[in-house]
C-alpha cells in the first residue's frame with residue numbers, strides 16, 4: 001500500500017528530466033498518486049510527454065501560469081477526468097536573464113514585476129482554482145530558495161519573488177486551513193537545472209553550497225521529491241504555512257572559513 005493511494009496530484013513546472021518538479025512527480029507516483037503534469041509551452045511537450053508516460057500520466061497539459069484561460073483549462077480537465085484534486089505542486093519560476101545578475105539596485109522594474117507575477121502571484125491563481133477541487137482538504141506546496149531571507153549575489157529579482165512566495169504561502173495557509181487545505185513551501189538547496197543555469201555564477205554557488213553545508217553534500221531532485229511526498233501525504237496533516245528546508249543544513253550556517261574548506265575539498 002502506498003502513502004498516496006487514491007490521491008490525485010497536479011504538478012506545474014516540469015520542463016525536462018532535471019526539473020525538481022519531475023523529482024517530485026516520481027516520488028508521488030512511487031507512493032501511488034495519480035499524477036497530472038502541466039508544462040509551460042508547446043515546445044516542451046516532446047520532453048515532458050515521454051517522462052509522463054513513464055509514470056502512467058493520463059493528462060499532460062500545456063499552460064502558462066500567466067494565462068487565466070490556460071490555467072482554467074488544466075483544472076477543468078482534472079475535474080472532468082478525476083472529479084477532485086488532493087495535491088497541487090507549484091514548481092514554477094521565471095525571470096528575464098538581466099534580472100538575475102548585476103547590481104540589485106539597477107534591477108528593471110518590468111523585469112522584477114514579471115518575475116514576481118509568474119514565480120509567486122501565480123501560486124494564488126493556482127490555489128484559488130485548486131480549492132474548488134479539494135472539498136475534502138488537500139496539500140498545496142511550492143518551491144522556494146533561501147535567497148528570500150539572506151543575500152545571495154545575482155538572485156536579485158528571484159530573491160524578491162521568493163520572499164513574496166513565502167509570504168503568500170502563509171496567507172494562503174491562513175485562508176485555507178479551515179477547509180483542511182495545507183499550504184507549505186519547500187526551500188531547496190541549489191540544484192543544477194534549466195532555470196538555475198540562468199543565474200550568473202551558479203556553478204560557484206553549487207561548490208560553495210557543497211563545502212559550507214554541515215552535511216558537505218548537494219541536494220538532489222530525489223531529496224526534494226521525498227520531502228514533497230511527506231507534505232503531500234497525511235503524515236504532514238497538521239503542518240501548514242511553513243517553509244521547510246531540504247538543503248543539507250546550508251541555511252543554518254552564519255560564518256564559515258570558506259578558504260580552508262575549499263582547500264580541504266580539493
Ligand code: NAD
Nearest residue numbers: 013014015019020040064065092093094143190191193195
Ligand atoms: P526548471 O527550469 O526545471 O523548472 C522551472 C519551471 O518553471 C519550468 O518547467 C518552466 O517551464 C516553468 N515556467 C516558467 N515560466 C512559466 C510560465 N509562465 N508558466 C508555466 N510554467 C512556467 O528549474 P527548477 O530548478 O526545477 O525550478 C523549479 C522550482 O524550484 C522553481 O520555483 C525554482 O525557483 C525552485 N528552486 C530551484 C532551486 C535550484 O537550485 N534549482 C533551488 C530552490 C528552489
